[in-house]
Amino acid sequence: MTATTPVLKVVKPGPQSTVQDLGRVGYLHTGMPQAGAQDPLALKLANQLAGNPSGGQFGGQSADPGPAALEVLMAGLHVEALASVTVALTGADLGPMVNGKLVGSWETIHLKMGDELVLSKLNRGLRGYLGIGGGIAVEPVLGSRATYLRGAVGGFGGRALKAGDILEAYDSRPTRTLRVPEDRRPPSVGGEIRVVLGPQDYLYAAEGVDAFLALPWQLLPASDRMGFRFAGPSLQFASDSPHQMEYHPPFIVDDFIPLGGIQTPSEGLIIAMGVDGPSLGGFSKIATVCSVDFGVLAQTRPGQQVRFSAIDWADAVHLAAWWSQRIEQEEVVVPA
Amino acid sequence: MDVIAPMLANVWKVCVRDGDTVQSGEVLVILECMKMEIPVEAPIDGVIKILVEEGEMVEEDTVLASVGQ
Numbered sequence: 001m002t003a004t005t006p007v008l009k010v011v012k013p014g015p016q017s018t019v020q021d022l023g024r025v026g027y028l029h030t031g032m033p034q035a036g037a038q039d040p041l042a043l044k045l046a047n048q049l050a051g052n053p054s055g056g057q058f059g060g061q062s063a064d065p066g067p068a069a070l071e072v073l074m075a076g077l078h079v080e081a082l083a084s085v086t087v088a089l090t091g092a093d094l095g096p097m098v099n100g101k102l103v104g105s106w107e108t109i110h111l112k113m114g115d116e117l118v119l120s121k122l123n124r125g126l127r128g129y130l131g132i133g134g135g136i137a138v139e140p141v142l143g144s145r146a147t148y149l150r151g152a153v154g155g156f157g158g159r160a161l162k163a164g165d166i167l168e169a170y171d172s173r174p175t176r177t178l179r180v181p182e183d184r185r186p187p188s189v190g191g192e193i194r195v196v197l198g199p200q201d202y203l204y205a206a207e208g209v210d211a212f213l214a215l216p217w218q219l220l221p222a223s224d225r226m227g228f229r230f231a232g233p234s235l236q237f238a239s240d241s242p243h244q245m246e247y248h249p250p251f252i253v254d255d256f257i258p259l260g261g262i263q264t265p266s267e268g269l270i271i272a273m274g275v276d277g278p279s280l281g282g283f284s285k286i287a288t289v290c291s292v293d294f295g296v297l298a299q300t301r302p303g304q305q306v307r308f309s310a311i312d313w314a315d316a317v318h319l320a321a322w323w324s325q326r327i328e329q330e331e332v333v334v335p336a
Numbered sequence: 337m338d339v340i341a342p343m344l345a346n347v348w349k350v351c352v353r354d355g356d357t358v359q360s361g362e363v364l365v366i367l368e369c370m371k372m373e374i375p376v377e378a379p380i381d382g383v384i385k386i387l388v389e390e391g392e393m394v395e396e397d398t399v400l401a402s403v404g405q
Contacts, residue, residue: 015374074342074374122342221345221369221393302369303344303396 004137004168007085010161014076014119019136019155019167020129021065022055023275024144033276034259035148037071038225039127039298040291041186042091044327046131049088049108051175057324059259059291067135067170068145068155072128077119081111082166086133086175091188092125092299107179107336125189125299134172148276150226178333185332186323187292189299193272194311194319195262195287203249203284208236212286213308217270221302225276228297230306234267235286247282254282260289260297272297290316292323337380339401341394345369349390356384358403365400378403 010017020043023036037043040058046069048054055066070077075094089096089105096103097118103109105128111117119128138145138156147155156165201209217230237249247253250264256279257263263271263283272289274297289297290311300306311319326332348368352358363375364384378384382403388394 016372073370126343219344221343222371224370224372226371301343301396 002170004170006082006166007132007169008079008167009082010079010163010165010167011116012076012078012163013161013165014072014074016073017077017161018071018147018149019068019138019145020071020147021068021145022058023065023146024142024148024154025063025065027142028279031279032142032151033148033279035146035154036065036144036275037129038275039091039129039188039295041295041323041327042188042298043069043071043129043131045106045180045186045332046088046090046129047135048131048327048330048333049090049106049178049180050086050131050133051108051172052131052133052135054327057321058294059320063143065144065146068138069132069136070130070161072119072130074126075119075122077130079117081113081115081117083113084174085111085169086172087111087117088131089119089128090131090180091127091129091295093123094119094128095121095123104179106185108175108177110174110177126301127298132167132169133175134169137168137170150276177336179336180333186295188295189304191293191296192307192309193293193296194290194316195308196290196313196316197287197310198285199255199258199288200249200252200284201286203237203252204286205236205238209286211235213310216305216307218305219300219302223302225274227277228272228274230270230272231268232270235264249284251282252284254280257281257285258288260291260294261285262287262289290319292316292319337382337403338399339364339376339379339403341367341376341396341398341400343369343396345374345394347388347390347392347394347400348373350386350388352384352386354384354386358382358384367394376400380405
């Protein structure tokens with residue numbers, strides 16, 4: 001077993017800070033959500049900037065969830081370094097301050113024992129990722145250190161962090177100082193959300209699919225990592241849709257839900273499933289969010305608008321692999 | 337100093353009264369959003385003027401309260 005060291009003490013946890021890696025891949029068919037970072041590319045880069053491996057490809061077949069970091073919802077987290085430790089904040093801009101001085105996001109931060117790191121202000125986006133050198137040391141559950149809050153599974157005792165918690169990290173060596181320039185950062189807030197149409201797009205009228213893609217959708221407050229609810233136009237179904245038995249769309253015989261699957265349960269409402277989403281459901285799905293754009297879902301605040309655009313399945317697969325490879329080959333980071 | 341809503345949310349609870357003297361870090365309003373309670377704290381010490389009511393939906397950047405010195 002690798003040795004571990006207590007590295008950070010939680011002074012204030014913020015609204016919701018959880019231990020996350022790339023998730024628990026391979027159990028969705030049993031009803032266990034994947035969990036893990038809702039913005040997986042930001043998590044990978046937080047790890048890399050903190051000197052850690054970036055893990056396997058999100059949305060791919062790889063079961064390597066990479067090292068665990070913190071997913072931090074909004075500003076408010078305040079931690080004290082209990083030892084020298086390398087960290088990095090990616091994802092949302094949460095105004096990171098060390099000992100009262102602003103420091104950069106998307107770059108390596110070397111903390112010394114006694115340093116205080118405060119995420120002071122929600123400037124842009126919604127979810128920050130705090131990579132920690134060596135990775136957070138918690139016992140993996142089903143191969144992953146990700147926290148699934150509703151199931152109280154994994155991470156730090158299956159729960160969000162509280163004041164007084166002490167995070168341990170696996171021992172690691174001091175690392176280089178790196179950063180991710182603004183123009184190399186992965187898709188985030190304000191971006192278009194790319195989707196692959198289906199699995200049940202054939203149930204909708206052409207006008208329904210056109211409206212889904214052409215018009216803006218507003219993220220609703222009742223959204224979380226389980227599902228992202230959007231208000232927008234009502235979507236017309238095909239009059240001759242090949243319904244199943246007595247089921248008429250949006251109702252279908254219960255069917256699997258892929259990560260990012262977009263259900264259309266009622267007029268003017270759609271739900272894009274997040275990393276804590278369910279595995280089965282009886283509503284038709286017009287489209288599926290491309291894994292490369294999970295960061296846009298993660299970083300959009302309730303009240304903000306998004307648009308969807310459709311790409312081919314092959315392009316979605318290519319984009320996911322391309323981002324993963326570029327990160328792994330250190331083509332996204334530069335020396336600071 | 338104005339205290340603003342970070343996003344579209346429901347005002348779940350107003351924790352202080354108009355004219356109360358509060359300290360920096362004291363919870364003024366609890367918003368309900370993302371299936372959570374989100375506390376909004378006073379940024380500085382001062383006297384509070386509350387500008388929203390419980391049950392009200394507020395948009396991003398709505399002024400929830402102001403803290404005067």
